Amino acid sequence: MVRPRASLAVVRPSWRTRRAWLFLLPTLLVVAAVAGWPLARTLSFAFTDAQLDQLDAAGWVGLRNFAYLLGDPDWWGAVRNTVVFTLCSVFLELTIGLGIALLLNARFHGRAVLRAVVLVPWAIPTVVSAQIWAWMFHDFYGVFNDLLLSLGLIDTPVAWLADPATSMAAVIVTDVWKTTPFITLLLLAGLQTIPRELYQAAKIDGAGPFMAFFRITLPLLKPAIGIALVFRTLDALRIFDLIYVMTSNSRATATISVYARQQLIDFQEVGFGSAASFLVFVIVGLFSVLCVAGLRVGREDVR
Amino acid sequence: MTRLRPATVLLYVLGALVLVYTLFPFYWAVVSSLKPGASLFRIDYWPSGLDFENYRAVFATQPFGRNMLNSVIVAASTVAASLGLSVFAAYALGRIQFRGRSVLLYTILGTSMFPQVAVLSGLFELISALGLYNNWFGLTFAYMIFTLPFTVWVLTTFMRALPREIEDAALIDGAGPLVLVCRILLPLLAPALVTTGLLAFIAAWNEFLFALTFTLTNQARTVPVAIALISGTSQYELPWGQIMAASVIVTVPLIVLALVFQRRIVSGLTAGALSD
Numbered sequence: 001m002v003r004p005r006a007s008l009a010v011v012r013p014s015w016r017t018r019r020a021w022l023f024l025l026p027t028l029l030v031v032a033a034v035a036g037w038p039l040a041r042t043l044s045f046a047f048t049d050a051q052l053d054q055l056d057a058a059g060w061v062g063l064r065n066f067a068y069l070l071g072d073p074d075w076w077g078a079v080r081n082t083v084v085f086t087l088c089s090v091f092l093e094l095t096i097g098l099g100i101a102l103l104l105n106a107r108f109h110g111r112a113v114l115r116a117v118v119l120v121p122w123a124i125p126t127v128v129s130a131q132i133w134a135w136m137f138h139d140f141y142g143v144f145n146d147l148l149l150s151l152g153l154i155d156t157p158v159a160w161l162a163d164p165a166t167s168m169a170a171v172i173v174t175d176v177w178k179t180t181p182f183i184t185l186l187l188l189a190g191l192q193t194i195p196r197e198l199y200q201a202a203k204i205d206g207a208g209p210f211m212a213f214f215r216i217t218l219p220l221l222k223p224a225i226g227i228a229l230v231f232r233t234l235d236a237l238r239i240f241d242l243i244y245v246m247t248s249n250s251r252a253t254a255t256i257s258v259y260a261r262q263q264l265i266d267f268q269e270v271g272f273g274s275a276a277s278f279l280v281f282v283i284v285g286l287f288s289v290l291c292v293a294g295l296r297v298g299r300e301d302v303r
Numbered sequence: 304m305t306r307l308r309p310a311t312v313l314l315y316v317l318g319a320l321v322l323v324y325t326l327f328p329f330y331w332a333v334v335s336s337l338k339p340g341a342s343l344f345r346i347d348y349w350p351s352g353l354d355f356e357n358y359r360a361v362f363a364t365q366p367f368g369r370n371m372l373n374s375v376i377v378a379a380s381t382v383a384a385s386l387g388l389s390v391f392a393a394y395a396l397g398r399i400q401f402r403g404r405s406v407l408l409y410t411i412l413g414t415s416m417f418p419q420v421a422v423l424s425g426l427f428e429l430i431s432a433l434g435l436y437n438n439w440f441g442l443t444f445a446y447m448i449f450t451l452p453f454t455v456w457v458l459t460t461f462m463r464a465l466p467r468e469i470e471d472a473a474l475i476d477g478a479g480p481l482v483l484v485c486r487i488l489l490p491l492l493a494p495a496l497v498t499t500g501l502l503a504f505i506a507a508w509n510e511f512l513f514a515l516t517f518t519l520t521n522q523a524r525t526v527p528v529a530i531a532l533i534s535g536t537s538q539y540e541l542p543w544g545q546i547m548a549a550s551v552i553v554t555v556p557l558i559v560l561a562l563v564f565q566r567r568i569v570s571g572l573t574a575g576a577l578s579d
Binding site: 284 | 311317322325326343346388389391394400404407411419420421422425427447451455505508511512516527528547553560561565573
């Protein structure tokens with residue numbers, strides 16, 4: 001008997017489902033191996049006293065790691081640093097990114113060049129930008145101290161990265177420079193979807209540029225701003241590389257990721273460090289869930 | 304000559320400010336990298352000469368050539384593996400109706416929100432057990448955690464956008480699923496593959512935390528770790544000239560890539576973020 005060749009109408013649902021699972025299987029296996037399993041292990045380590053050099057010899061300690069963690073002022077310092085870093089850097093990136101996006105959406109000669117140039121900080125690896133800015137912030141030979149001294153704004157060189165009073169600000173400035181292009185791109189894409197006729201109509205109705213900005217641009221840009229905000233906040237909450245390269249494990253800037261890695265690797269306390277790592281996961285996870293819910297509500301508003 | 308309006312002047316002033324803000328740090332790295340020895344510690348805002356001593360030293364005193372090779376191989380194999388897996392996954396998620404599809408899609412996407420530090424101890428144990436510690440395979444494997452969700456997600460949206468008729472015609476002509484994906488859909492996806500591949504390559508090239516934790520020796524390090532941990536003759540004196548030279552070396556190809564593929568990168572980034 002000759003079976004008819006499978007065409008869409010003939011392919012039965014179970015057949016298609018099986019094929020879909022078959023095609024998905026390799027990806028699902030890799031995701032499970034690289035994300036699911038290690039996360040489960042991290043959680044199980046969190047209830048033990050495992051050490052890095054003898055992971056097998058771990059003994060069950062119940063909730064002791066979490067109890068120590070919540071009693072450790074350094075952990076709470078890291079939480080505070082993470083919150084400060086996230087709030088300041090995301091706010092500044094959003095403000096500067098919106099400003100640059102508005103500029104790049106205006107018509108002037110050289111706009112195409114400028115649109116290409118703003119990509120440069122995005123293309124520079126984070127570690128490299130951390131080193132470049134660390135060099136600019138250098139206390140003796142840094143360009144900032146030279147500039148500020150010659151302008152008379154400071155009398156003596158400032159040890160920007162070593163001084164706990166200024167290191168957080170220096171790290172934030174660097175992060176803002178590096179990640180503003182991402183926001184600029186997203187917001188520029190959003191701006192380009194706003195029809196120009198709206199502005200012409202507003203002008204005819206006698207609205208000034210400020211009115212047009214607050215009544216047309218901002219409301220229509222809301223979805224793009226929302227998405228930029230979520231992406232950047234998630235990244236900022238997890239930040240590790242920039243802070244580790246610029247200030248190492250300094251308590252003035254250590255974020256929750258830096259704290260967790262120091263416990264895990266430098267102090268070899270895998271049990272305790274895993275408890276901290278898992279809390280980082282919980283914090284970021286809770287925030288993600290809130291954001292997804294928030295974006296969904298925002299979308300319903302638009303409809 | 305027409306008189307410039309104040310608003311236009313303001314635009315150009317702002318444009319110049321953005322230009323300086325964006326480019327100055329990289330300019331400063333280039334200028335610093337070209338200063339030999341002690342002249343590095345004198346601040347001149349203009350390049351005083353071209354001296355490639357720092358560039359020579361990076362390759363002579365550090366295994367920097369080897370570090371670059373490591374980075375290229377790890378990033379390239381990460382991209383190859385993620386694209387290879389995600390083309391099939393994206394076909395299933397984008398073109399086949401089946402129960403549990405959106406749950407799977409969001410589960411895969413959800414892993415891209417994992418903080419890397421949250422899987423660090425588990426991955427460390429797994430990579431050591433598999434004998435992948437301190438080599439290319441370990442890093443390639445670990446990097447799938449952030450490249451795979453991204454490539455699956457973007458390719459799925461592109462798969463969805465392909466016209467139904469192409470698939471129908473192929474199936475009626477008797478093409479099997481593998482032929483359909485590899486011979487018919489893949490060429491149509493080529494632009495999307497270039498964009499997602501490029502973005503995944505850059506993400507893998509820049510990764511730091513896993514590379515720092517899962518390698519031990521200077522020989523096995525990738526470029527970001529090498530640049531972060533470069534040390535000089537004494538413990539207290541960092542060889543800033545060499546650090547800047549290394550920074551310029553690894554950044555120039557990326558800037559060129561970014562400028563050449565500007566449109567693609569912009570559409571890839573915005574597609575990844577906005578096509579929700």
